[in-house]
Amino acid sequence: GQNIDQPTEMTATEGAIVQINCTYQTSGFNGLFWYQQHAGEAPTFLSYNVLDGLEEKGRFSSFLSRSKGYSYLLLKELQMKDSASYLCAVRDHSGAGSYQLTFGKGTKLSVIP
Amino acid sequence: DVKVTQSSRYLVKRTGEKVFLECVQDMDHENMFWYRQDPGLGLRLIYFSYDVKMKEKGDIPEGYSVSREKKERFSLILESASTNQTSMYLCASSFSLGQPQHFGDGTRLSIL
Numbered sequence: 566g567q568n569i570d571q572p573t574e575m576t577a578t579e580g581a582i583v584q585i586n587c588t589y590q591t592s593g594f595n596g597l598f599w600y601q602q603h604a605g606e607a608p609t610f611l612s613y614n615v616l617d618g619l620e621e622k623g624r625f626s627s628f629l630s631r632s633k634g635y636s637y638l639l640l641k642e643l644q645m646k647d648s649a650s651y652l653c654a655v656r657d658h659s660g661a662g663s664y665q666l667t668f669g670k671g672t673k674l675s676v677i678p
Numbered sequence: 679d680v681k682v683t684q685s686s687r688y689l690v691k692r693t694g695e696k697v698f699l700e701c702v703q704d705m706d707h708e709n710m711f712w713y714r715q716d717p718g719l720g721l722r723l724i725y726f727s728y729d730v731k732m733k734e735k736g737d738i739p740e741g742y743s744v745s746r747e748k749k750e751r752f753s754l755i756l757e758s759a760s761t762n763q764t765s766m767y768l769c770a771s772s773f774s775l776g777q778p779q780h781f782g783d784g785t786r787l788s789i790l
Contacts (some may be wrong), residue, residue, distance in 0.1 A: 596776070598778060605784060606783065607682075607781035608781050610780070613776075615776075648694055652721065654721075665711070665723050665726055665734075668720050668721040669720060670718065
């Protein structure tokens with residue numbers, strides 16, 4: 566099984582930078598995904614990390630440390646449209662679970678003016 | 679762009695009914711998934727399929743079954759609907775292990 570933890574809610578100011586953390590415990594780590602989900606909509610893929618380090622994609626970056634079981638999603642130059650839930654998901658390589666993701670409960674980010 | 683289409687956005691059924699939720703993807707993806715999403719619990723995997731006629735149980739398969747007769751279509755079946763199956767149901771697909779999953783818009787199912 567897996568245990569994935571991320572903060573339930575966060576609030577940040579428009580134009581600022583926010584970091585959303587995710588910690589996980591798994592026996593066969595095989596990659597970590599970040600998804601964005603606006604209220605009432607489907608999750609959309611943001612980033613994928615399988616090796617240690619930082620992946621940058623425009624205003625969004627994602628970092629992974631496999632030895633610490635830790636990832637973060639960094640959002641720069643926050644915009645009001647970034648208000649959404651951010652889901653951390655870990656892929657486990659053990660047994661039949663090699664094809665499945667386990668999702669954290671999500672972090673609801675509110676961007677205020 | 680990948681398109682994952684779920685047959686209904688909203689559905690209301692009665693306890694004991696047999697309920698079918700349909701999902702179709704148009705990108706020839708090998709893998710398809712069914713999740714449910716509940717407040718405070720996040721996304722939980724019900725079943726997934728990595729090929730036609732193949733299926734694997736996820737974390738919460740009880741009370742559900744699935745069917746994958748064609749590569750593009752993955753159906754979730756509630757054999758005898760119960761009120762605790764009221765939820766948002768999300769279908770997803772992916773080309774391979776290393777690729778991200780693409781989600782449909784979801785079906786909000788209410789069991790009365």
